[in-house]
Amino acid sequence: MFNTDNPGGFVMKEDWEDDGDENFWKPVRVAGRELYNKSIDILNLSSTICDLLDDAEDGALTQQLVMENAIRIPAKIKGGMAVDDIYSLVMENAVIIKVNIGELKAQLWACEQLNGIEKKYVDLLKDEIEIFKSLFITWVRAFDRSSDLPDDWWLFNNP
Template structure:
């Protein structure tokens, strides 16, 4: 049985990107680029490592908050991580080019896939229910009009278990 999030076009595109990145990494590793222990070799290794890492983060974060019941601030936090990872894919692709990788068609394909992902992502974020939230006391991911220092009505609920479960009419 597949999970609901596995059917999301956004998740499917993320998996396509992950497969493409895996292919790019393998191709780069098989080229005549020198992976010597100099600064250029280290930079190429760095770009390949981060390409892999960012490509894996994206679908994991989508799956983690795909449920419509997930609170707004958690969805937005993960959306921010997803956006950062997608943008870094492009940065690391550029880094590979700068350090000698010549097969630009793969990198152009990655750029096109990330652009298609960006549009799906923006549409997905629009579906987040802003009113399914708890106040983000860090102030980053509150719905419009809700501030980090607003009073939370949930704070007025009794938290003393003896009081809460007391059967008397006190």
């Protein structure tokens, strides 16, 4: 159904009202909100690029891969913000986000080189990813390494 308030069908950014969260002001939460909002920009731009892809086999596969990664990024930011007081858990989410961004960038190559998407659209999303990367670094730097649980996989700390 067509929505006149949102004709493109885009995912909307959140207002991020306080809602009684006493940790709303913490740097990790502030950076997380900015990062989440930028991830929504990336998701919407990815969706627009996917709309330009041909529905033939190669285009459909590229659409699927692009959207799988673009959708996973805001979900993992939200997940990380839900556990931001446990370093190893929030780091797991951060690593998954980094991997998804890397895969999205690789798929942008496929959009341009294999599917004929104009370079200006690919470059626009790459620019958004660079802004996201800067916000991501700020978010990760705000993680509290001193607040953690033992990691029996020894990935982020020793048990």
